[in-house]
Amino acid sequence: MISEFMAWLQNSPLGHAMRESGVWTYAIVNLTHILGVATLFGAVLVLDLRLLGVWRRVTLAAIAEPAVPVATMGFFIAAASGVCLLATKATDYIGNPFLYIKFPAIGLGLLNVVVLNCLPAWKERKIRNLSQREQSQLAVAGGISLLCWLTAITAGRMIGYW
Amino acid sequence: MRLKFVLCFGITIVALTVSLSPVLAHHGWSGNSDKEFELSGTVESAVSLAGPHATMKVRSNGQIWDITLAPPPRTEAAGLKEGVIPVGAKVTIQGHRNLDPKKFEIKTERVIWNGHTYNVYPDRK
Numbered sequence: 001m002i003s004e005f006m007a008w009l010q011n012s013p014l015g016h017a018m019r020e021s022g023v024w025t026y027a028i029v030n031l032t033h034i035l036g037v038a039t040l041f042g043a044v045l046v047l048d049l050r051l052l053g054v055w056r057r058v059t060l061a062a063i064a065e066p067a068v069p070v071a072t073m074g075f076f077i078a079a080a081s082g083v084c085l086l087a088t089k090a091t092d093y094i095g096n097p098f099l100y101i102k103f104p105a106i107g108l109g110l111l112n113v114v115v116l117n118c119l120p121a122w123k124e125r126k127i128r129n130l131s132q133r134e135q136s137q138l139a140v141a142g143g144i145s146l147l148c149w150l151t152a153i154t155a156g157r158m159i160g161y162w
Numbered sequence: 163m164r165l166k167f168v169l170c171f172g173i174t175i176v177a178l179t180v181s182l183s184p185v186l187a188h189h190g191w192s193g194n195s196d197k198e199f200e201l202s203g204t205v206e207s208a209v210s211l212a213g214p215h216a217t218m219k220v221r222s223n224g225q226i227w228d229i230t231l232a233p234p235p236r237t238e239a240a241g242l243k244e245g246v247i248p249v250g251a252k253v254t255i256q257g258h259r260n261l262d263p264k265k266f267e268i269k270t271e272r273v274i275w276n277g278h279t280y281n282v283y284p285d286r287k
């Protein structure tokens with residue numbers, strides 16, 4: 001299943017374009033990927049540390065306001081450029097163990113975003129003070145998030161060293 | 163409390179980095195033998211300048227070898243453009259073979275063809 005998907009991706013017009021559009025293409029797309037990851041993780045780190053209880057004097061709503069859209073933007077830049085990088089030689093990565101750590105970690109990270117968005121504590125952060133229990137709930141989500149994205153980035157970096 | 167947290171976070175990242183450093187293979191030369199390795203054969207598939215590393219395949223005694231060249235801009239700068247060496251041409255590869263005996267891969271320093279040496283890593287001996 002994965003082998004077939006990788007072969008399909010590699011033979012897609014995107015794969016051809018990545019391989020046949022000049023010697024600097026991969027490097028530039030790689031740079032874009034790093035900028036996307038940096039944007040995502042920078043924003044996520046600030047938000048997650050606040051969820052974990054650092055900088056309590058700054059309200060969660062005040063930190064979330066810039067952090068959420070910046071993280072979202074970073075994610076889409078990283079995802080789009082990442083698909084391009086993968087498509088270049090997709091079949092080369094079939095047996096790469098780090099790939100099988102990275103993508104589940106991204107999946108969990110996104111699932112955590114969905115769960116966080118369903119929590120009343122998160123939805124009502126702008127309109128009322130949160131109870132101790134709710135703050136702990138958010139701290140757990142922040143901790144899981146940090147773990148997921150750190151794992152995804154670490155495994156992602158290691159793909160190239162396998 | 164806050165300082166302790168930040169400190170723990172920093173130590174975790176450093177520990178992760180240190181513990182994972184022995185796996186470095188593709189980007190460095192540590193996954194390949196220290197000894198110089200030479201292989202002669204015929205080009206099975208021509209030079210490709212796709213990232214992250216330029217590649218070609220060489221057949222020698224029935225075995226197909228993966229030839230890892232320098233990154234694309236550097237390989238091209240050494241004169242090794244796509245289509246320069248035709249498929250089926252006799253070439254000699256100099257470099258370092260993969261430490262895994264089951265992997266027929268050479269991190270290549272030089273490709274010699276038709277009396278010409280393409281030195282993709284001129285700063286390496």
